[in-house]
Amino acid sequence: MSDKHRLISLDILRGFIIILMALDHTRHYWAITPFMPTDIENTTPAWFFTRWVTHFCAPLFVFLTGISAYLYGEKVQSKLQLRNYLLSRGLWLVFLELTGISFSWQFAFDIVFLQVIWVIGLSMIILAGLIYLPLSWISVLAITVIDCHNLIDDDHFLAVLGPQFSWLWHLLHVPTAANLTAEWQLFIVYPLMPWFAVMALGYCIAPIFKRDSTFRCKTFLSIGLISIALFVLLKITNFYGDPKPFVEYTSNIKTFMSLLNNTKYPPSLLYLLMTIGPGLILLALLERLTQVAPTRPWLAWLQVFGGVPLFYYLIHIPVINLSAQIYAILQYGRTVQFLDSADNWPALYQPNLWLAYSMWIVLTILLYLPCKHYMVTKRTSQHLLLKYL
Incomplete structure (x- = not known):
């Protein structure tokens, strides 16, 4: 398969996962709930699976960034x-994460969110040093970190570092919210481990793209199926890999x-097996699909979003946020903030999952033309800034 077709399959998968990502962000603003959607004791299947399906986004996006880095190096x-x-x-x-993106979440500068864009950036900086090592060494490092980071005793490291330096371990492995000053908060949502290892693993698997399409698809399919099988085995036996145990309820669902x-x-071993495994299977299917039916309109549609992922990310959060706040003011007389406790929400507010899905579809359609226009502009312009968006 040509370089062009290889990149098309990656762009299509990237487009698919960032649209899924927007579903989660739309839910946050348009249908925030007083319970965690993944809290089995309080959630419903509809809320649970709406949240669960978006779990694929971050690990696959980080993983694909590693693949793209290798392909850029080959180029x-x-x-x-x-x-x-x-x-x-x-x-x-x-x-961008520290400035514009953090601002767009709340339209305020008093809160800084360290999320997926931050950890992708930091992981790229680390990968810039790792590329000088043999691929086998990088692979061992990546797999070791992914497999073993759940063994780390976080409480021990936080105690050793003490209050003065515990922030270092929070940046590395333990999400937290901290008051930096009386008026400035920091939310570390995506600590560095094991995300940098996920990107490094993507970098190491990328040489498969040098092989023919049949070999590549079979390899991705095999790795994906093995990952899923290993995930199920480890989870149902509660042997290792995630702090949340598998529980058999009277209800099958x-x-x-x-x-x-x-x-x-941070993402556990089982979380990464559960998401990257199916992601590789989907990549194999998309590669095959781009060969047998390359003119499918929905493939071209996904390719547009996947071709300008950072641009889409930068515009979709403020659009979702602003539209939700305007709706809330018109409907309830004031905004609904997802960081506020449920006691502070308007009395008439009720989370509506159908509303979240409807607005997700509407906003995705509305953002298509700006993304397509930007993609064309980026490909035809030599402006330096466009290279970084």
Whole structure:
């Protein structure tokens, strides 16, 4: 398969997962609930699976970034150029997360969110150094971190570091919310481990793209099926891999939800097996589909979103946020903030999942033309800023 077709399959998968990501963000603003959607004791299957299906987004996005980094290195045939690209791009992403993206979540500068864009940027900076190691070494490091980070005793490290330096471990492995000053809060949602290892693993698996399509699809399919089988085996035996145990309920659907209910912050071994495994299977299917039916309109539609993922990310949060707040003011007389407790929500507010899905579809359609226009502009313009969006 040509380089063009390889990138098309990656763009289509990337487009699919960022649209799924928007579903979760739409739910946050348009249908925030007083309970966690993955809290089996209080949720419903509809709320649970609406949240669960979006679990695929972050790990696959980070994983695909590693693949894209390797393919870029193959294109330029220069470690120096690849290193400089990863460093500059990584620093740019961290800057965006700390400034515009954090602002867009609440339309305020008093809260900084360290989320997926931050961890992608930081992981790219780390990968800029790792690329000088043999692929086998990077693979061992990535697999070791992913497999073993659940063994870490976080309480021990936090105690050793003490109150003065515990923030270091929070940045590395333990999500937290901290009051930096009386008026400034920091939410560490995506600590570095094991996300950088997920990106490194994507970088290491990318040489498969040098092989023919049949071999590539069979390999992705095999790895995906093995990952799913290993996930199920480890989960149902409660042997290792996630802090949340598998529980057999009297209800079959609750038992199934327990199987799928795994830890994202930080992502456990089972969480990554559960998401990256099916992601590789989907990538294999998309590669085959782009060969046998490359003109399907929905493939081209997904490719547009996947071709400008950062641009889409930057515009979709403020659009979802602003539209939800306007609706809330018109409906309830004031806004509904997802960081507020349920006691502070308007008395008439009730979470409506159908409303969230409806607005997700509407907003996705509305953002298509801006993304398509930007994609065309980016491909035809030599402006430096467009390279980084």
